[in-house]
Structure formats: structure tokens, C-alpha cells
Amino acid sequence: MTAVSALVEELKALRKGRGVLAGKLDERLGPEIRRCCGVRAGDRPSEVRDKVTATLAAAIAELPEDLGGLLLVAYALDPRLRLPFYQERIDRVADQLHRDRRTVRRRIDDGIVHLAELVDGRAPGPPEPGMPDEIGPGWHTEELRTFVNLEPAAPEAFEVRRVVADRDGIGALDLAFTVTSADGGPEIDVFSGGRLAGKRKQATDRVGFELRLPAPLRRGQTHEFVVRFKAGAEMQPHYACVPKQRCDYFDLRVRFPADRLPAAVWRVAGGFQRDLDDPVATGDPVHPDPTGEIRGEFRRLLPGLAYGFRWSRNG
Structure with a gap:
């Protein structure tokens, strides 16, 4: 066999x-x-x-x-x-x-x-001689809070993320952001909790970046950092988290321009990433509040699946 x-x-x-x-x-x-x-x-x-x-x-x-x-x-x-x-x-x-x-x-x-x-x-291969027998990045996300503002000409997203080290010696985090604007952005600024150590294009629509931590983390130790992503052009009509590894909690808030509210908004929980661009609406319908904001909370996210919102292009 x-x-x-x-x-x-x-x-x-x-x-x-x-x-x-x-x-x-x-x-x-x-x-x-x-x-x-x-x-x-x-x-x-x-x-x-x-x-x-x-x-x-x-x-x-x-x-x-x-x-x-x-x-x-x-x-x-x-x-x-x-x-x-x-x-x-x-x-x-x-x-x-x-x-x-x-x-x-x-x-x-x-x-x-x-x-x-x-x-x-x-499947991972056997570790090289002298290398630790460890699998995975060695950390996971305990909490991710994201605030997306679509009112400016260049939309912005702020991430406040708390991670937990699953082993000793975690000195940097390998992260990624899927580009949702046509010009191939985004700008990435670290507001607190580390330094941007490098940025690279992983795919046509995905930018990877490394966050260097102030000090290596011990197993079980938590660390929080704040990052801003700024798109250089109009975003595609969706925003979602597609975790690569364990993510326990995701809180997403999106603010639409008061004079350009979308005709429809849908909540996506555990969908395929490619479905975000599908013209056929999927997910549960939600409605912005009087200030033009929507909020969604997601728990125990599954790696590789999408959690967030998609909306119609017409305002």
C-alpha cells in the first residue's frame, strides 16, 4: 500500500x-x-x-x-x-x-x-541534521481587531493583533496581506510592537512582510502590535481575514462613506477566498448602522478559509 x-x-x-x-x-x-x-x-x-x-x-x-x-x-x-x-x-x-x-x-x-x-x-520533510524538530511558525493569533475606513480616497486598515508564542525563541513573525486595490499596494506601517524588517510579493495579489519583535518570545508569552495598511487606489468590494494558521478571535469593523453606502453587504464566515470576487452573492446579509459602519465577530477561524464582509459595487 x-x-x-x-x-x-x-x-x-x-x-x-x-x-x-x-x-x-x-x-x-x-x-x-x-x-x-x-x-x-x-x-x-x-x-x-x-x-x-x-x-x-x-x-x-x-x-x-x-x-x-x-x-x-x-x-x-x-x-x-x-x-x-x-x-x-x-x-x-x-x-x-x-x-x-x-x-x-x-x-x-x-x-x-x-x-x-x-x-x-x-507534508513536511524530516528536519535537517542539527535543526529542531519543530513544525509550523511557532506562534498563533489569540486576537485580531481590524478597523477599515473606506471614506478617504486611499482607504486604510488598522490591525491590532495579539499573538502567543507556541515555542521559545520567536523573534520575528512572517505575515501577509492580500492586495485589494488595483495598483498593487499597499503601504505598510508598523505603529507599535516591532519593526518592519522586509516586504516581498508572494503572489499576484499577496504581499508578505516580516515583523521583527523587540525581543524573542518565550513559549506561552503574548505580544501585541499595531499595523496600518494603506491602499493606493479604490479597494475591491470585500475585506476578509484568511488565516494561514490558528486564529482564535477576529473582530472586523468597516466604515463606509455616508454618501456612498453599498446597496448590499454580506457577512462571510468560513467561505472560500475565491468566492469573495464571485458576482453571485454569498453569506448572510447585514446592514450598516446610521454612521455607515458594520461589525462582525468571528471565533476559531479555520486556516485557508475567509472571514469578513463583501459588498456590492453600486452605491
Whole structure:
């Protein structure tokens, strides 16, 4: 049996019961899932769950939407369908899609094969000699508060972020911002909590930057910093957080110009990033308050999925 075929069987077993939310998750993981998710002996239960959830969610986000949506349900990653039994989740989504149960199960089986190939291809290799046996960035976001002001000609976003070190010696944070303006910005200014040590283009629409901390963090130590992003042109009609790793809490506030309120605004919680630009409205409708502001709170964000707001272009 190949590594991928073994991983397929382990992933099929993992979807049973509460999926990734099952109690004593560590005891349900086979060797291939452990390898691909970077689970190590001595990891705390919360670390095991975070690693498995982050690995699966990030890979699922790369699948076609029809398969990805079903796999989110299968592993209880979809917050709207976290029912205690796999068959209950199948029944619910089959009713929603007006499909036969066997068809849904077959599509999930097909999706798991693709998922296994992606997860195996992303699996971390063994550490180099002399390097610590550590997986992941070594920190996570405990709280992120973002304030977006669309009133100026050059819209601004302020981030107040509190992170927690998951191991000793974290002296810098590798961060990214998805560009939402046509000119390829944004300007990045660190107001407090560190220094900007470098900025680089990671993709057509994503800018990566490194934040150098005042002093290395110890495991369990928290640190807060404030960053401003300034777009050089009109933003695309959405703003969302798509975490690369664990994010416990996200508070987003968006202020629209009082004389240019959008005709419609939707809240997106756990959607695919590509859906933010889809002309078909998705998410729950919300309405700006009398001052032109909207606010959304999101908890236990899944890596690779989008949380925030999208709005119509017409004002």
C-alpha cells in the first residue's frame, strides 16, 4: 500500500463521529495523518487538533468548490453543520442539495482521494541534521481587531493583533496581506510592537512582510502590535481575514462613506477566498448602522478559509 492510499483510508476513518472535533483526537490518528500534519509525540491535545484542522482546511480550500464544501461537512469543519454523527451530516447536506445520500457519500469519497494527494504533497520533510524538530511558525493569533475606513480616497486598515508564542525563541513573525486595490499596494506601517524588517510579493495579489519583535518570545508569552495598511487606489468590494494558521478571535469593523453606502453587504464566515470576487452573492446579509459602519465577530477561524464582509459595487 502506498503512502497516499494509506492516507486515504485514514482520512475516511477520521470523518466518523464528530470528525476533527472528536474527543481524544490523538488516539484516532494514523501514522500517515500524523506525518502529513506534523503531529509530534508530546504535542498537547489542542496542538494536535490545531495541526490537523489547519492542514485539512488549507488543502480543502484548494479543491473545487463542490468537493471542498462536502469535505468541510464530512470532517465537521463547516460551522453550520457540526452535527455529532457523520451520517447526520450526510443526511443534512443531501437534503440541502436535493441529492441522494449515496451520491453525496460517493462525492466525498472522490474528494478524499484528491485531499490525500494534496496533503501528502504538502507534508513536511524530516528536519535537517542539527535543526529542531519543530513544525509550523511557532506562534498563533489569540486576537485580531481590524478597523477599515473606506471614506478617504486611499482607504486604510488598522490591525491590532495579539499573538502567543507556541515555542521559545520567536523573534520575528512572517505575515501577509492580500492586495485589494488595483495598483498593487499597499503601504505598510508598523505603529507599535516591532519593526518592519522586509516586504516581498508572494503572489499576484499577496504581499508578505516580516515583523521583527523587540525581543524573542518565550513559549506561552503574548505580544501585541499595531499595523496600518494603506491602499493606493479604490479597494475591491470585500475585506476578509484568511488565516494561514490558528486564529482564535477576529473582530472586523468597516466604515463606509455616508454618501456612498453599498446597496448590499454580506457577512462571510468560513467561505472560500475565491468566492469573495464571485458576482453571485454569498453569506448572510447585514446592514450598516446610521454612521455607515458594520461589525462582525468571528471565533476559531479555520486556516485557508475567509472571514469578513463583501459588498456590492453600486452605491
